[in-house]
Amino acid sequence: MLPPELPPLPALTRAEAEVVDRYLDVVDLLGRINPGRDGDTYRGLRAAQALFGKAAALRDALTLMHHRGETEVHAATLARALRVLDGERRTARVGLPPPSES
Numbered sequence: 401m402l403p404p405e406l407p408p409l410p411a412l413t414r415a416e417a418e419v420v421d422r423y424l425d426v427v428d429l430l431g432r433i434n435p436g437r438d439g440d441t442y443r444g445l446r447a448a449q450a451l452f453g454k455a456a457a458l459r460d461a462l463t464l465m466h467h468r469g470e471t472e473v474h475a476a477t478l479a480r481a482l483r484v485l486d487g488e489r490r491t492a493r494v495g496l497p498p499p500s501e502s
Contacts, residue, residue, distance in 0.1 A: 431493030
């Protein structure tokens with residue numbers, strides 16, 4: 401049985417798509433660094449080292465968007481794109497996990 405088909409991505413400019421992709425890159429790294437989550441220090445260290453480059457790529461994508469005259473963020477459209485790309489699960493890793501029942 402085939403998995404259910406994902407909804408299509410909304411129409412995005414190339415710059416908007418780059419911003420969404422670079423944002424999710426940063427979020428994934430922050431989720432790996434999150435001290436409220438299980439993991440080892442080496443994994444967090446490697447993610448922290450990579451964060452600088454990914455944040456710079458996000459900055460560059462936003463700069464390109466601005467220079468191209470795309471001065472407004474269309475939040476509803478970009479949020480739909482983030483949801484299609486599993487952004488809710490990925491961004492949840494940045495927050496604190498629910499308290500454990502001890």
